Amino acid sequence: MSRPRKDPRAARAAHRIAGGARPRFDLAAAPAPAGRPRRDPRAEERLALVPGTLRRRLDRAQRVAVASAMPPALPEAPEAAPRLRVIAEPAFLVAVVPDAPGGRLSAHDRQLFGAARMLADEGGGAVLAFVAQPGEDLGPAGADRVLALPVSGHDPEAKALALNAALAALDLRHVLFPESTDGGDLARRLAALSGEPFFAGAESLSPKAVTRAARGRRVEQRRVPPRLVNLAPDAVAPHAGTLHEALPVAFAFPQPSGGAVLSAEFIPADPAKVSLAEADFVVSAGNGVSDLDTFRALVAALNGTPGASRMLCDAGLMPRSAQVGASGTVLDARVYFALGIAGAPQHLQGVAKCEQVIAVNTDLHAAMIERAGLAIVADAQKVMPALLALLQQERQP
Amino acid sequence: MKIAVLLSAGRHPVSGRPAPVPVELQAIRLAVEIGRQFGGDVTGLHAGPELGPLTDALGHGLARLVHLHNEGESDPAPSLAAALAEGAYDLILAGRAGQGGEDSGLLPYTLARTLGLPIIADAAALALGEAPGTLGVEQALARGARRRLLVRLPALVTVHPAAPAPLPFAFAAARRGSSEARPGRHAPAPSPTVEERPYRPRPKLIAKAAAGSTALERLRAATEAASGGGRLLVDPAPEEAAREILAHLRALGLVTAR
Incomplete structure (x- = not known):
């Protein structure tokens, strides 16, 4: 880190009062701002303080604009429509x-x-x-x-x-x-x-x-x-x-003739058998889920591929092949449904490519809640049976 | 029904030693199973200077191996095309790409073009069709999906790694199998138009983090969704949460409405 070196003589010369035969200095006058402005760490901390929590909690992710001694930046030009x-x-x-x-x-x-x-x-x-x-x-x-x-x-x-x-x-x-x-x-x-x-x-x-x-x-x-x-x-x-x-544009293509392929039929993937890296919709359980039978029933009812966080795989509750994250499988899924997962950075790397994330977690400040397109702050253990009952109720009549 | 399996001179990806290509051993399994069900004989074809470890293919279920002998660096396509045309095979199987050579997967297509056969790529399973002279091919697509095609025989089919694993090696079968050497057609290999260097893995695009941004911004780019601006429900009743989740999944087209 290189900071311009202080030149005490130049700093003194900046205070010099012009005119007069003898050199006079007004040291009380504020010097012209030069170099990097000073930060006010206490003001930053005050702004990062999350209100309404019992424990003192700082949110340094700068979701709130930090006011500093710096002059406000020039307003950026409005985002122009693509040319x-x-x-x-x-x-x-x-x-x-x-x-x-x-x-x-x-x-x-x-x-x-x-x-x-x-x-x-x-x-x-x-x-x-x-x-x-x-x-x-x-x-x-x-x-x-x-x-x-x-x-x-x-x-x-x-x-x-x-x-x-x-x-x-x-x-x-x-x-x-x-x-x-x-x-x-x-x-x-x-x-x-x-x-x-x-x-x-x-x-x-x-x-x-x-x-x-x-x-x-x-x-x-x-x-x-x-x-x-x-x-x-x-x-x-x-x-x-x-x-x-x-x-x-138009182009005169030659007339197509019949090929050797007599029929073609698309068969969608069976989500229960497909590997996690290939899956399109992954339903994943974390430490907030203890009733894994309900979780498996829910995955089957939703027609998804089961996944898990490192915590559950380490505990032996889910197979290692189901682990999502940097040390497990990096998903390529379109939709990710996280139940009781807080979202460690390694886990979030695993879901980085997912277009849509749905999260159920009890902690409002969990990283997964912030990442999700639909975030629900609730106990996953209670949401799972409710969702399963709703699905079964809709399938019955 | 006569079935041919094309075998290429592969190299092991780690040790670099000559080895059979795994996907071609899978092709042997598909061919052997089709042959066993409907009474056909399976022949392996290799064009090149020597068989080397391809004799292992006999242990993986192949009964007969034909070696079209070519001297040194020569194009295998004319030898193979001549042998395939002479043998009048109903079904020709090949791997989707070699391992250890050019690895472009173009040879089955040029052969199919020369022989005037239809080609079907990436088969994961084969079954004979109901009508005589047809073959059902299950084509492996991305994300574990499949496409079931019905093709008129004769045809050339390339095999995908999602096909069932090769039959285990059996020493007795390897001893029982026969290999036959025939002179191949010599054709000079096309002059190389590419420059070759030791392989260097290229960085893959992961997420767009602006150059010169802070570590926090790069972490965010790597972990956060592009969509953002999600909906947040704090402490809803479980039933209400379930309804919201189901409605959201339906909007994404995942759970079909009934």
Whole structure:
């Protein structure tokens, strides 16, 4: 920590009264503020004091604005609406083929758009999104043009043929796919169909170089981004900032012919069997839950995957495979329902990726209550049977 | 019914020694079980300079192994395509990606293209369809979901690690199995277009913490929800709390209304 050194001579010279033959100093006058202002630790502590508790409790997380001797900061400019960026005449196109299950972009798809934006912005290009079914607006995600694929149902071969036609006719510098079940399959089909150079599972991407792991993750392969790139999850940040126009464009795709797949049927996952890292909805118990039979019945009734905090796993009440947190499983779930969990930092790291958290805890100041979208300050032991009774009552008639 | 399983020269991810690829051993299990139910023979195919530890595949349930002998660095695709076309297999199984080579998972797709076969990716289970000449494939999707597909045979199917574990190694089966060497078609390996370096794990995106922010802000970014602004109910009656939770879960589309 470097603080400017005090110069006593300069400090004295600041008090000098101008004019007069003899040097005169007014030491009582307040000096001009210089350097770092002084803090008032007592005032900060007074403000951090949580009122209405028996024990003296300080909330240093700065939820209350701390008044200090510092001059108030200039009011920030109001958050402007995202600027619309129109690319009328793109130099080239970077295509994105998001999975978009049900028309909704996944986090991985958004990262794909971020990567495409980076490649396109390098040389004045535009991002073209291929979508199988109409869904959410792709403008905020970073798409300049949107092209609908003439595919109905699950038919990756017809999709690959349509993409191959677009690849041959349009000036696509790169085509990006997510490294997921469907995206990876489609990318490899297109690579085999078109014979274009293909880069599987890219772990880092920039306009100059793209890298991937090979030879059993012992070697990193690196090259200039080829035409077909398959991007691993969490490699590139999603696009943020500017809004793009997502202009629908037309293209004459060839007529699709019947494929070898006769029927396709989606089977949702069985939450009781699915592993915690893959689960979509996790119901988790902590130290505030002692009746684990009711907890298990509730998990089964809610159709969730059971989880637990470190406390319960250490006590042997739940299997170690159910432990959520930094030393257990880091969840990828959409919704997390925490019963009687205060939320240690290690546990919160485990639920960092969850979009929605519901918490039931007796402590109003628990970190989990603060993290939750719906926080209920109550005893989980009493809420569990009530919720179970409500679910059973609704199922009976 | 003739079934072929493609075997690649893998390397153990930790020791780096030559080893069979686990997902290909899982493919052998799927093939053996389909063959046992419906009377078919299963052949393993490998194209490369030597078999090495792939003879272990015989111990994992494979009855016959065909080695298409290629000298040195050569492209295995033409040898395999020729052997598969000659054998007229009904079902060809392969792993979803190798382990120890290029590991891009592209070879089954180029083979399917060359042979003119439909390809189905990421099978976790196989069953013969009701109509003759069809195969039911259970495809593994993200989050433990599955997709059941009905495919017309012949087809090429790649196997996902979510398939049942390989059959345990049996020494007697390994002795009983036969391996046969045939000359492969030599094709020069495509010239490398990539630069190779020792692997360096890349940092993954976790949460967006602004650069230069304080430790407290970084911890918050790592632990707090992006949504925020949650609803707080202090000391509600248990019944009221239950109603609120159920309504919230319904709004998220998790518990179906009845």
